[in-house]
Amino acid sequence: MDKVTKERISQLHPSVRAEVTRIIEEIDNALTGRAAVRISQGLRTFAEQDEIYAQGRSNPGKKVTNAKGGQSIHNYGLAVDIVLIIDGKTASWDTVKDWDNDKVADWYECVKIFAKYGWDWGGNWKTFKDLPHFEKKGYTWRGLLAKKRDKSNYVIL
Template identity: 80%
Template structure:
């Protein structure tokens, strides 16, 4: 597991840090070839969310999210976006490539591992598919936004 991934895990909601560490380790073990998983995005502030929401609306570019501040599970540290790092240097979001030649696309090997731990994949969404995105099942932003927070700013999960 690379340092950027470790750094991003350390900022996720405390309740998922150990689990996501295990998920990434299992993905990296399953990807016996040239690919390793990197978390490209974890916890996202409300301000960062609003900046992303503006892209394609009030800022140039193609829309990257339909979620305003508070409406993304990233805002609560319960979601990650990933890419595959090939040969330790090149970022890939190719969902079809089988870097380890085991007849299963490396991306889908990871999708299965995340699912085993109860994480939803954005590639399964009916609208606005988000292939790099995984979020912990069972949490809805409408509930999270109303929850109390601890002294570190994380929502207190029941």
């Protein structure tokens, strides 16, 4: 697990940090070729979410989210986005490449492991597919928005 991933895990909701660490370690063990997994996005502030939401709307670029601040599970530290790092240097979002030649696309090895731990994959969404995205099952942004926060500003689950 690389330094960037460790740092992003440390910012997630305390209730999922150990689990995400196990997931990433299991993925690292499963990917025996040139690819390694990295968390490219974890906790996102409401302001950061609003900035991303503005992309393709009031700011230049392509739309990448339908969620405003508070409307993403990222805003509560209960979601991650991943990327595969090839040979320790090149980012890849190729969902079909099998870098370790085990007859299973490396991306889908990640999907299977996250699912085993009870995480939903954005690639399974019906309308707005988000292939890098995984979120802990059982939470909605509306339910999380209504919850109280602890002294560290994480929602109390």
